[in-house]
Amino acid sequence: MTELLQGATRTEALAPLLAQGWTETPDRVAIEKRFVFRNFNEAFGFMTRVALMAEKRDHHPDWRNVYRTVEVTLSTHDAGGLTTKDTELAQRMDEAAAYV
Amino acid sequence: MTELLQGATRTEALAPLLAQGWTETPDRVAIEKRFVFRNFNEAFGFMTRVALMAEKRDHHPDWRNVYRTVEVTLSTHDAGGLTTKDTELAQRMDEAAAYV
Numbered sequence: 001m002t003e004l005l006q007g008a009t010r011t012e013a014l015a016p017l018l019a020q021g022w023t024e025t026p027d028r029v030a031i032e033k034r035f036v037f038r039n040f041n042e043a044f045g046f047m048t049r050v051a052l053m054a055e056k057r058d059h060h061p062d063w064r065n066v067y068r069t070v071e072v073t074l075s076t077h078d079a080g081g082l083t084t085k086d087t088e089l090a091q092r093m094d095e096a097a098a099y100v
Numbered sequence: 101m102t103e104l105l106q107g108a109t110r111t112e113a114l115a116p117l118l119a120q121g122w123t124e125t126p127d128r129v130a131i132e133k134r135f136v137f138r139n140f141n142e143a144f145g146f147m148t149r150v151a152l153m154a155e156k157r158d159h160h161p162d163w164r165n166v167y168r169t170v171e172v173t174l175s176t177h178d179a180g181g182l183t184t185k186d187t188e189l190a191q192r193m194d195e196a197a198a199y200v
Contacts, residue, residue, distance in 0.1 A: 040160050044151045051144045060140050064164040 002076060002083040013087045020094050030075035031082065031090060035097050037068045042100045046070060049096045050089075059085040061093075102176060102183040113187045120194050130175035131182065131190060135197050137168045142200045146170060149196045150189075159185040161193075 005013050014024070014031070022033045037043040043065055054060045062073040074090055076083040105113050114124070114131070122133045137143040143165055154160045162173040172193065174186040 040151075040155055044155075048148065051140075055140055055144075060167050062164070062166045064162070066162045067160050 002079055002085050004076075004079050005082045005084065005087070010082065013084065014082075017087060017090050017094075022090055025073070029081040030073050031086060032071070032073045033090070033093075035070045035072065035093075037070070037097075037100060039068050043068050043070050046093075046097055046100060049099070050093055053092050053096070054089065057085065057089065059089055061089065102179055102185050104176075104179050105182045105184065105187070110182065113184065114182075117187060117190050117194075122190055125173070129181040130173050131186060132171070132173045133190070133193070135170045135172065135193075137170070137197075137200060139168050143168050143170050146193075146197055146200060149199070150193055153192050153196070154189065157185065157189065159189055161189065 014022075017031060018024075020033075022031045024031055035043070035046065037046060047063070047065060047070060050061065059076070062075070064071045072093065074086040075081065076085050114122075117131060118124075120133075122131045124131055135143070135146065137146060147163070147165060147170060150161065159176070162175070164171045174190055175181065176183040176185050
């Protein structure tokens with residue numbers, strides 16, 4: 001099982017994500033971000049790229065799509081909080097969003 | 101603009117959907133359904149088929165995906181409630197869910 005991020009390791013792993021618009025949930029077990037695209041085509045194109053990455057990693061987002069917006073929540077449920085699975089997927093999602 | 105469903109027309113259009121697990125939101129401006137698949141592959145496959153239909157119709161769902169579940173809300177915002185755009189998309193979604 002991937003270990004929970006804690007202490008300085010956690011702070012260091014989250015810093016670049018917080019700088020890119022991710023926020024921690026109040027209970028600190030997840031990170032969230034709202035991606036806004038130009039239209040549904042771009043939003044769902046992003047989701048499709050992320051779906052393939054998520055399936056390959058066997059680590060999936062909790063996400064909501066309303067037309068051109070995609071609200072994402074990432075957490076590692078079997079670890080009870082944030083792990084590198086989340087921070088790495090978050091980074092990949094930012095990269096995928098930059099492609100459109 | 102597509103007209104709001106009202107009266108007997110509304111009742112008749114909703115009946116088959118309510119029988120298939122759709123429910124009206126308390127404010128009656130939307131219908132909802134929770135689709136449960138066997139895994140993420142099936143859930144996102146369903147979403148991809150629906151995305152293509154939604155884009156073609158220019159009528160999009162509000163939906164949330166968590167691993168193998170997809171929670172859908174349909175409403176026609178510029179009409180302020182349910183129209184045939186919603187009932188038709190709901191029917192197509194049930195058909196798409198049956199393919200997997």
